[in-house]
Amino acid sequence: MAVWLFGLSVLGAVHSVGAEQLKDPLQTVEQNCLSCHQSGAGNAPRPQNHGDWRSLLEEYTLEQLVDHAWDGRGRMPARGFCRDCTYEDIEQAVLYMIPQRLLQDSSDD
Numbered sequence: 001m002a003v004w005l006f007g008l009s010v011l012g013a014v015h016s017v018g019a020e021q022l023k024d025p026l027q028t029v030e031q032n033c034l035s036c037h038q039s040g041a042g043n044a045p046r047p048q049n050h051g052d053w054r055s056l057l058e059e060y061t062l063e064q065l066v067d068h069a070w071d072g073r074g075r076m077p078a079r080g081f082c083r084d085c086t087y088e089d090i091e092q093a094v095l096y097m098i099p100q101r102l103l104q105d106s107s108d109d
């Protein structure tokens, strides 16, 4: 539940703080993430793929996954190809790739 609320509050923030220069998560993902994540090359979790993300969310919290995308982990390069992304942009991109249903299901912490 905590994870779900976290996701919701983040999504809410995009709409309410229009003044801040958050990128459009769709564009961030298309331009900086899909070249690897679309095909799942190198074990990259595929966008909206239930199984790929479920196993990650069983192992890590959403916050940890965002940190991995930000700092890099294994073959995941820090921030993907997005040199000028803020932490919030990366967070939005990760949320964009995870199926909504999983964000709602993960009630373990």
Ligand code: HEC
Residues within 6 Å of the ligand: 028, 029, 032, 033, 034, 035, 036, 037, 041, 042, 043, 044, 045, 056, 060, 064, 065, 066, 068, 069, 073, 074, 075, 076, 077, 079, 080, 081, 082, 090, 093, 094
């Ligand atoms: C150069 C290829 C590449 C790009 C670009 C890329 N990724 Fe990844 N990503 C990977 C690979 C490969 C993995 C699997 C890493 C592993 O298991 O070692 C991964 C894993 C992840 C994970 C799961 C982290 C974990 O704990 O295993 C997240 C979240 C993620 N990427 C987010 C993103 C986001 C957001 C972007 C765009 C801003 C992005 N990635 C761009 C290759 C890429």
